[in-house]
Amino acid sequence: MPLKIYNSLTHSPEEFVPIQDGKVSMYTCGPTVYNYAHIGNFRAYIFEDLLRRTLKYCGYSVHQVMNLTDVDDKTIRDSIAAGLSLDTFTAKFKSSFFEDIETLRIEKAEEYPAATDHISEMIALILTLIDKGVGYVGDDKSVYFAINQFPNYGQLANIDLNEQRPGERVQADEYGKESVADFALWKHWNEDDGDVYWESPWGRGRPGWHIECSAMSMKYLGNHFDIHTGGIDNMFPHHEDEIAQSQAATGEKFVNYWLHCGHLIVDGAKMSKSSGNFFTLRDLLDKGYTGREIRWCLLAGHYRQQLNFTFDGLDAARTVLQRIDDFLRRLRELANEPDNGLDRAKSITAASESSFREGLEDDLNISLAIAALFDCMRETNKSIDNREISGDAASCILDYCRSLDVVFGLLDVDGAETAVPREIQDLVDERLAARTARDFARADELRDKIHAAGWRIEDTPKGTRVRI
RNA sequence: GGCGUGGUAGCCAAGUGGUUAGGCAGGGGUCUGCAAAACCUCGGACACCGGUUCGAAUCCGGUCCACGCCUCCA
Structure with missing residues (x-):
């Protein structure tokens, strides 16, 4: 069975076919490093981790790029408030981000390009867009993208701009646009930016948000690559604008498959600082939960559904993981005993594996994959109770669990025993x-x-x- | 106003015409000195109203409710 994924671009499930046989190029929108990332952010990174791991499980080699947004309104605002240079300020949150993904057992991407290291690539891309007549310098000396020059604008988000209500959050520095829907490619310096600026053909300034992803994804993955992902809230305008910029600049198709994950809510409500239900990963660790427990909660729901995060769920995750640990320990002990029941073990793992694979291949249906694990555990435990499995049969099941963990990243198959004081x-x-x-x-x-x-x-x- | 998701048992969560999803919690049992773990078993469900069908959680129409996006949010 081929891998099927839901493509936001065509609004339908599609069989995944990579551009290059056996290889996947994938760009994932990463963190804005102005604070510790919250569990909503990690929901997205765990979804991307699941996608990456599933692709590997399906036999692809994956080249994943995740950007670090280290210059934008918030990083500038907060670094100034902290009295630190932009680099010093963001360096702290870059390193905390890497600590956090390790805690959550998220596999590392192949590249983590930072926006501030790619200003020249962005400027080059903007120059191309101006050359092609889709970029223009506004009255405020910022550079904008003229969306009326890009006929396909709105395909991803399924938006007809004529139907849109202009938002109320119009930034003071966006007044130089010809049309309200145009977006900034380059933002001219103003006093709020302090000493954060780069020299450019349009004077001092800094890049717009969307241009970094276009410039960096194309630098590392080429003009045309397989997969681009992010949270559903990035679909518009961020990803829509990326498509417009990239395709206007290169004349080529930008990305084949767009995948977006749903939002995380907490106790049924939108997570917000004012509601008191806002949690960074570190907040939860401070409450005594482990990265593995949190990973379970963030992974256990289908990626396109809204995920309801609760403390009851965390407590249930603890119980579940305990049960899994007990199961694996039991098998490790039995593996040292005389061989018995290899055929039984093989039939258990074969049945489980086929529903595990079938689930994942169906647009990453993690619930079916998890159910396959529990089916294997229940059947195995039953056989162990009947003294039908030991020795090589136990090792066979352990090997199988190791193969599942390529995707789950949760099973401590060879878990070290804690020394008893x-x-x-x-x-x-x-x-x-x-x-x-x-x-x-x-x-x-x-x-x-x-x-x-x-x-x-x-x-x-x-x-x-x-x-x- | 536009676009889009969703409502499944105490809780989380799959399933999209018929055949047990799964997990957590709860009841009863087996095992155990008693427990623990494991296993067996039980109950409990498809928001509401119509319609189509031999048959609907699933398809169609309507209603209610919740949520997301609509210019720098994962």
């Missing part, structure tokens, strides 16, 4: 002695103490097991 082990030994002496009151008392210290205890036929 001396004082806890002493209590466990003491309890064991009490049990042997059938002094269950004393044994239970000791178990309570061990629980209170944050450790769990399980009596199995092979002895007592202790863990966090």
